[in-house]
Amino acid sequence: xKKILLFTCFFAxxxxxxxxxxxxxxxxxxxxxxxxxPKPIFSSTTPLISSHEFNLGSHTAIExxxxxxxxxxxxxQSGCEKPKQEFKFTIPGDSKGYSAAEWIDMALNQxxxxxxxxxxxxxxxxxxxxxxxxxxxxxxxxxxxxxQGHYVKIDKVSSNKNGILIIEMSQF
Numbered sequence: 001x002k003k004i005l006l007f008t009c010f011f012a013x014x015x016x017x018x019x020x021x022x023x024x025x026x027x028x029x030x031x032x033x034x035x036x037x038p039k040p041i042f043s044s045t046t047p048l049i050s051s052h053e054f055n056l057g058s059h060t061a062i063e064x065x066x067x068x069x070x071x072x073x074x075x076x077q078s079g080c081e082k083p084k085q086e087f088k089f090t091i092p093g094d095s096k097g098y099s100a101a102e103w104i105d106m107a108l109n110q111x112x113x114x115x116x117x118x119x120x121x122x123x124x125x126x127x128x129x130x131x132x133x134x135x136x137x138x139x140x141x142x143x144x145x146x147x148q149g150h151y152v153k154i155d156k157v158s159s160n161k162n163g164i165l166i167i168e169m170s171q172f
Contacts (some may be wrong), residue, residue, distance in 0.1 A: 095163025
């Protein structure tokens with residue numbers, strides 16, 4: 001029961017309706033959503049953030065965050081009844097040599113980092129903990145079922161210039 005509550009709290013956190021969209025067009029697909037339009041989960045006052053931007057579109061919200069450590073995060077929120085969040089971390093440096101296990105460890109470390117960064121992000125620590133229990137089952141690019149229709153997928157794009165770590169959280 002506690003797990004279900006935490007999952008629900010996390011999706012509510014990312015989709016809470018503090019204020020309505022500024023235009024009907026921005027409300028778009030979110031106009032009739034139970035939680036309203038997505039809201040930013042970061043701000044320029046969040047620790048270790050050097051730059052922050054939030055854009056609400058008609059079907060997605062994109063939040064771009066630059067951390068002091070030269071890591072960029074693009075968080076895309078979409079969906080209404082079954083919300084989906086996609087965290088894309090751009091990590092500088094050659095990432096072609098990383099193994100699947102190293103990408104998975106990096107994803108868990110990023111969730112821990114974000115969960116410890118700011119109190120409202122603490123639900124991410126639960127996601128990390130749940131994934132750690134299923135670490136041996138995780139395959140890059142394949143959804144991992146966690147609890148009652150909640151899934152996490154870890155994927156990557158590697159290059160010699162930088163790596164992109166993708167963590168997708170969704171409901172089915």
